Amino acid sequence: MNNPVLETLLETLTPIYGKREAENICKYILPEAVKWDKTQQEDALRRLSRSEPWQYVIGKEWFYDIELKVTADTLIPRPETEELVHLILKNHTSQNLSVLDIGTGSGCIPIALKFNRPTWKVQACDISEKALKVAVENAKAYNLEIRFYQDDILNTSQNQNEKLDIIVSNPPYIPIEEKDLMHENVLMYEPHTALFVENKQPLIFYERIALYAKTHLNKGGHLYFELNEYNASRVKNEIESQGFTDVTIHNDLMGKQRMLSAVWQ
């Protein structure tokens, strides 16, 4: 190794992430780091040494092979959410479907769907105006026509006339009492509105989104959720009790119960 920038990055990252992970992270950071001037480099190293996620430091993450802008206002898209997108793409090959993503964050889900199914009509909403700004920017970077709008799904006033074929959501699902069990770098840097739900109502987003789906899905339309693995069967019961059929839990590549699909008849 004869690259001083790489050496400095590894020195900063190895104590936090371990050697292997630090080397892996450097693959993503180095192409950016070589462009930094002295001040930018110092600033980035200071942020990295405080365990700030590297994706926020370089302002980018890759999702489904698509480079996306991320900021402190957006959750960093996760690999299990790529699996949710993959499940939808695998299950639906028709040309003219209408899709809504609820709680879109960086716009990762609608962007990956529209990228791979350009003829679909894709919409997405979020309560966070700042996250929506980032999502709009991300879609624009790839010339993707996606409608983004602000909405609070727990108090929604949006009534779409046109029915949808697919509703998907990776909603906030971590009970606030589990806060202390989380990694410091998630807790300190990622938006809490994207992560947490009240202890009293851990399934509230699933309940409300399912209610919304019942009036907004076409007959035969599909509902997709990302799950907290510890709540999977409770969410399944809730969705079944609301009258959905074919309610199925799907495991992720780690064998965890992380996705659910259901049909509205």
Ligand SMILES: C[S@@+](CC[C@H](N)C(=O)[O-])C[C@H]1O[C@@H](n2cnc3c(N)ncnc32)[C@H](O)[C@@H]1O
């Ligand atoms: C777990 S994050 C998912 C973000 C993105 N879909 C992803 O997979 O990376 C949940 C998202 O829901 C949004 N959200 C939180 N409360 C909401 C509400 N009441 N109505 C609509 N969106 C909400 C948050 O701002 C956040 O972007």
